[in-house]
Amino acid sequence: MGLCWSNRIKAYSPSNTGLNSKGDSSRDGRSLSNSSSRDSLPHTPRSEGEILQSSNLKVFSFSDLKSSTRNFRPDSVLGEGGFGSVFKGWVDENSLSATKPGSGIIIAVKRLNQDGFQGHKEWLAEINYLGQLHHPNLVKLLGYCLEDDHRLLVYEFLSRGSLENHLFRRGSHVHPLSWSIRMKVALGAARGLAFLHSSEVQVIYRDFKASNILLDTNYNAKLSDFGLARDGPTGDKSHVSTRVMGTYGYAAPEYLATGHLTAKSDIYSFGVVLLEMLSGRRAIDKNRPSGQHNLVEWARPYLINKRRVLRIMDARLEGQYALPRAQKVANLALQCLAMEPRFRPNMDEVVTVLEQVQESKKKGGLEDHQQQGYDVKENREARPSYPRPSASPLFA
Structure with a gap:
C-alpha cells in the first residue's frame, strides 16, 4: 500500500481516432457530459498524454x-x-x-x-x-x-463482480446481500475513497457508483474504473474546473451546476451508493411510481426523521439489523448528501462512523442468521416493490 513515483515515458497519442471522452453508460444511471469534444481545460499531471x-x-x-x-x-x-x-x-x-x-x-x-x-x-x-x-x-x-x-x-479477476449486480438483480436464485455484508462493502469502499482523498494522494475519483465497486470472493470491496479520475486542486485553489462527467443520479449538485470538482463531490456520490445499499433501490429508476424516480429526492424526508428511517430500508433485510445501527448509517448517508459541500463529512470521518457500526455489531453479538433487532412488521405497508430495471438512455 503506497505510492510509487517514477519518470514519465512518452506514449503514442492518436490524433484522429474520432473518440470522445464521455463517461460510460450503465444501467444504474445515465452518463453525463456537457460537451462532446475533448476536455479543453489544462490536464493534470497524470492525464497529460504520457x-x-x-x-x-x-x-x-x-x-x-x-x-x-x-x-x-x-x-x-x-x-x-x-x-x-x-x-x-x-x-x-x-x-x-x-x-x-x-x-x-x-x-x-x-x-x-x-x-x-x-x-x-x-x-x-x-x-x-x-x-x-x-x-x-x-x-x-x-x-x-x-x-x-x-x-x-x-x-x-474479482470473482463476485460488481456491487450493482448483487444489489439489483432479482430472481428466485439470487440471494440478496445481507446487512453484515453490505456494511462490510460500504466500509471497504469508504477506505478506498479515503485513501484517494488523503493528503499524500489527493485524487478525486469522480465516478463513484455501485457498478464501479467490485467484490472478491470474501466480499472485500475494490474501486475500479479510474478513467474519469482527476488530481485534486493544488496550492490555494479550492476546486478543479472541468466539464461535467460521470453518471446521472450520483453526481453532486454543485458539480453539475458549476463544473467545480472537489473531494466533497465524491462524498456526495458515496452517500448515494450508501442509500442504494440501505434501500435496495437504484439511484435513478424510471420504472418506479411518480415521485420515486430519483432515490435521493424520495428518501431525503425519511432520512431527516429518525422515526421514519425504516420506510426506506430494503425489506429483504428484515430482522438482520438493530434500529440504532440502521439510523446511524442512514444519518451518515444524509450528511454525505448535504446540498452544501461544506456540511458533508470527509472520508476519514465516514470511515470512522462505519467502523463504529461494525464494532457495535460485534459487541451486540448480532449475526446475519439471527432474527433480532427492530420489529419492522408495522412498516410492511411502506415496503417498495422491485420492478425489473431497464437501461437508461445516454445523453450529452
Whole structure:
C-alpha cells in the first residue's frame, strides 16, 4: 500500500481516432457530459498524454492477450461498459504469460471499443492512476497493451463482480446481500475513497457508483474504473474546473451546476451508493411510481426523521439489523448528501462512523442468521416493490 513515483515515458497519442471522452453508460444511471469534444481545460499531471512509468506493470503483446482470452470469444465476456468489453483470460501466475484456459490464474482484460464513448484519454488515466496507486481497496492493474490501434488493460479477476449486480438483480436464485455484508462493502469502499482523498494522494475519483465497486470472493470491496479520475486542486485553489462527467443520479449538485470538482463531490456520490445499499433501490429508476424516480429526492424526508428511517430500508433485510445501527448509517448517508459541500463529512470521518457500526455489531453479538433487532412488521405497508430495471438512455 503506497505510492510509487517514477519518470514519465512518452506514449503514442492518436490524433484522429474520432473518440470522445464521455463517461460510460450503465444501467444504474445515465452518463453525463456537457460537451462532446475533448476536455479543453489544462490536464493534470497524470492525464497529460504520457504514461507514467511503473515497474509493477507488465506490457502485454496483443497476441498474448488474444491467446489468453481465446481470441476474445463472446463466451469469455465478463461485462460491457462505455470503454468496451471485459474478457476472461488466463495467465501464468509468475510470468503473466498467456496459458491455456483453466490453467494459471484468471485475469480480466478490458478492450477499448473504438466506436464507444471512452477513448485513449480514459485508457491512459487508468494506467497512470492504477499503475501508481496501490491499496487493498483499489482494484489491481497488472498491465496494459498498446500495439497499433489496440488498447487493452489487464486487471486482477474479482470473482463476485460488481456491487450493482448483487444489489439489483432479482430472481428466485439470487440471494440478496445481507446487512453484515453490505456494511462490510460500504466500509471497504469508504477506505478506498479515503485513501484517494488523503493528503499524500489527493485524487478525486469522480465516478463513484455501485457498478464501479467490485467484490472478491470474501466480499472485500475494490474501486475500479479510474478513467474519469482527476488530481485534486493544488496550492490555494479550492476546486478543479472541468466539464461535467460521470453518471446521472450520483453526481453532486454543485458539480453539475458549476463544473467545480472537489473531494466533497465524491462524498456526495458515496452517500448515494450508501442509500442504494440501505434501500435496495437504484439511484435513478424510471420504472418506479411518480415521485420515486430519483432515490435521493424520495428518501431525503425519511432520512431527516429518525422515526421514519425504516420506510426506506430494503425489506429483504428484515430482522438482520438493530434500529440504532440502521439510523446511524442512514444519518451518515444524509450528511454525505448535504446540498452544501461544506456540511458533508470527509472520508476519514465516514470511515470512522462505519467502523463504529461494525464494532457495535460485534459487541451486540448480532449475526446475519439471527432474527433480532427492530420489529419492522408495522412498516410492511411502506415496503417498495422491485420492478425489473431497464437501461437508461445516454445523453450529452
